[in-house]
Amino acid sequence: MSETPPDLKGGDGSGEGSMTARNYAILDQLLRDCCLELMADYGLPATLATPAPASDAATDVSIAAIDFSGRDLRGTIGLRMTNSVVLETYRAAVGTAIDVGSPDASDWTCELVNQLIGRLKNKLRSYNVSFNVNTPRLLVMFPVAELERALRSRFVSDRGSFAGYLDVMIAPGFAFVDSAPEAPLVDEGDLVLF
Amino acid sequence: MRGTWFCSEPGNTEFIVAKRVLIIDDSASVRRQVSGVLSPAGFQVIEAADGVDGADRIRSQTDLALVICDVNMPRMNGLDMLDTLKGELAQRQLPVVMLTTEGQPEAMARAKKSGAKGWIVKPFKEHLLLGAVQKLTQSGP
Numbered sequence A: 001m002s003e004t005p006p007d008l009k010g011g012d013g014s015g016e017g018s019m020t021a022r023n024y025a026i027l028d029q030l031l032r033d034c035c036l037e038l039m040a041d042y043g044l045p046a047t048l049a050t051p052a053p054a055s056d057a058a059t060d061v062s063i064a065a066i067d068f069s070g071r072d073l074r075g076t077i078g079l080r081m082t083n084s085v086v087l088e089t090y091r092a093a094v095g096t097a098i099d100v101g102s103p104d105a106s107d108w109t110c111e112l113v114n115q116l117i118g119r120l121k122n123k124l125r126s127y128n129v130s131f132n133v134n135t136p137r138l139l140v141m142f143p144v145a146e147l148e149r150a151l152r153s154r155f156v157s158d159r160g161s162f163a164g165y166l167d168v169m170i171a172p173g174f175a176f177v178d179s180a181p182e183a184p185l186v187d188e189g190d191l192v193l194f
Numbered sequence B: 001m002r003g004t005w006f007c008s009e010p011g012n013t014e015f016i017v018a019k020r021v022l023i024i025d026d027s028a029s030v031r032r033q034v035s036g037v038l039s040p041a042g043f044q045v046i047e048a049a050d051g052v053d054g055a056d057r058i059r060s061q062t063d064l065a066l067v068i069c070d071v072n073m074p075r076m077n078g079l080d081m082l083d084t085l086k087g088e089l090a091q092r093q094l095p096v097v098m099l100t101t102e103g104q105p106e107a108m109a110r111a112k113k114s115g116a117k118g119w120i121v122k123p124f125k126e127h128l129l130l131g132a133v134q135k136l137t138q139s140g141p
Helices: A015-041 A083-094 A103-127 B028-041 B051-060 B078-092 B105-113 B126-136
Strands: A061-069 A073-082 A151-157 A160-170 A191-193 B004-007 B015-018 B020-024 B044-048 B064-069 B096-100 B118-121
Touching (some): A015 A151, A015 A160, A073 A083, A083 A160, A083 B028, A191 B126, B020 B028, B028 B044, B044 B051, B051 B064, B051 B078, B064 B078, B078 B096, B096 B126
Antiparallel strands (some): A061 A073, A073 A160, A151 A160, A191 B118, B004 B015
């Protein structure tokens, strides 16, 4: 189980509290699935890790984030990775090596969080939820401790560790409801010719 | 005829046409990834970093065989770029394939209405991208 910050747990016994708890539980699960699937697509199978691995030192990580906003949800999704994860996934995707701290590494870090929000957005179609997505940015001066206030899931792989963060505001009264998408789902990697 | 004529080997009198593909994506990594798939297959790949640059390249490069375009980009997104160039793309019969993390049917419908010929959700499968490019440029390079 990943970690839900205490102030987001809800579940005070009231209807509103249980709805809030369910909303965050669904987002928590989706965030976890998206992180695992993203890295698996780049040959990096991973498992949940709590607490963060010892190697996950602040000096050895790259963090990118992307903002999103819609009728029901708005917020920021973040992806924090040891540099070894950035380098390994880049090598798997592009087939060449890059250096830690290079513009290529920064660009790839941003692209990964872009693909993470894409996955989340696609999964949320099952709940008839959508939002607009901004362009990703690298977090250079951002205090990492601030991320700990968001929904978060941490993972370890044999090539390093990574964590997904979701800082989200949910519209008052909103509750996730399963709904069959009107159009067929298009998954990552799919090609549709018109 | 689209493409650039070049001699495949020194002294070879047989000329082949390298079809020119424009990749528009704000991620240099993705542009490199696409180029790494298409270039070995004989395509000549040129790049643009957003919708504004992409529109400029499309207008100035009259010999393009195909455009691959991201959706979420700074300055001008891919769908707005498509709308802007809709008439010109149709007139030139220049196929556009969207390559994006988005899988929303509304966005796909908008792209289709604006003349896009395909939609691929990242991360892409190399053989599917190459197959689509070869199909849409007819017989390949």
